[in-house]
Amino acid sequence: MDLPITAVEKGKPVHFKNPPKAFYEAIGGEEGMKELMYNFYDKIYESKIAHFFPQDEEEFEEVKKKNSKFFIQICGGPKVYENESKGMELNEYMIRIHDDFSINENNRIEWLGTMREALADKAQHVDIGLIREFWEYLEAFSKLTVNNFADGSTYYAAYTQVKED
Template sequence: MTSPREEPQTFYEAVGGEEAFTRLVRRFYEGVAEDPVLRPLYPEEDLGPAEERLRLFLMQYWGGPRTYSERRGHPRLRMRHVPFRVGSRERDHWLHHMRAAVDDLELPEALDRQLWEYLVYAAHSMVNTPDDTPGGEAELRIQTPPE
């Protein structure tokens, strides 16, 4: 008797699916809402639409539903961020709030590391404004917001 072949589990499934990404992004935007560096980058008074876009993007990226692309087309992340000044200061504040959100998920170490390494990479790739901060402060465990 053979058992049915199981499909490999996606990262999306391994971390808890939509519920985990909803918690991650909600916690992240709680920080953004109070951040004097990041909040001005969001033109909408209500951060809800931005929260939904990030949640749908991350869910799709990690193997969940393709709702983001169905609604918005190809992600084109760098292009979508061109209108906003993103320097190392903004990147590091973004990473600070995202680190807190990832920590709240209490993921197993390997999953935490995989998610965090992607987020650090993505944050660095969004920088579109050079500044005088050589390399910035985005360490893998950034905890305090930069000055």
């Protein structure tokens, strides 16, 4: 699957738009999104960034459930993540949660590569155009979680979502 990854440029504004609801519907709605995300997190647990996640199996299951809800809602599904975001816009909330972790570009690339694998496993039936729109969101949004740079500096990205018509 040709899903490119572009480099983060510290301090450069990142604009993105939420994935289309058509991706959510094509992946199979709530159940299909859960299947994709559970597959993704099972792969994460075996990846180079597993240390960012709870090592206790029950706690990790909770992360999978919670993060699946985020992706269900951000992709246009039911509002199943509202209580988690404490009144903040979902993307902004998710960016701020990642401020608590020291995330570098290599971590981001590992995360995206793992998502690419999950999409190859679980989205084979989805139109490639919809997959690319979902990917564009992930690829751009993930730049906003990187806060630790090769020069030893830290930078916490500002929230800059594209306003949709």
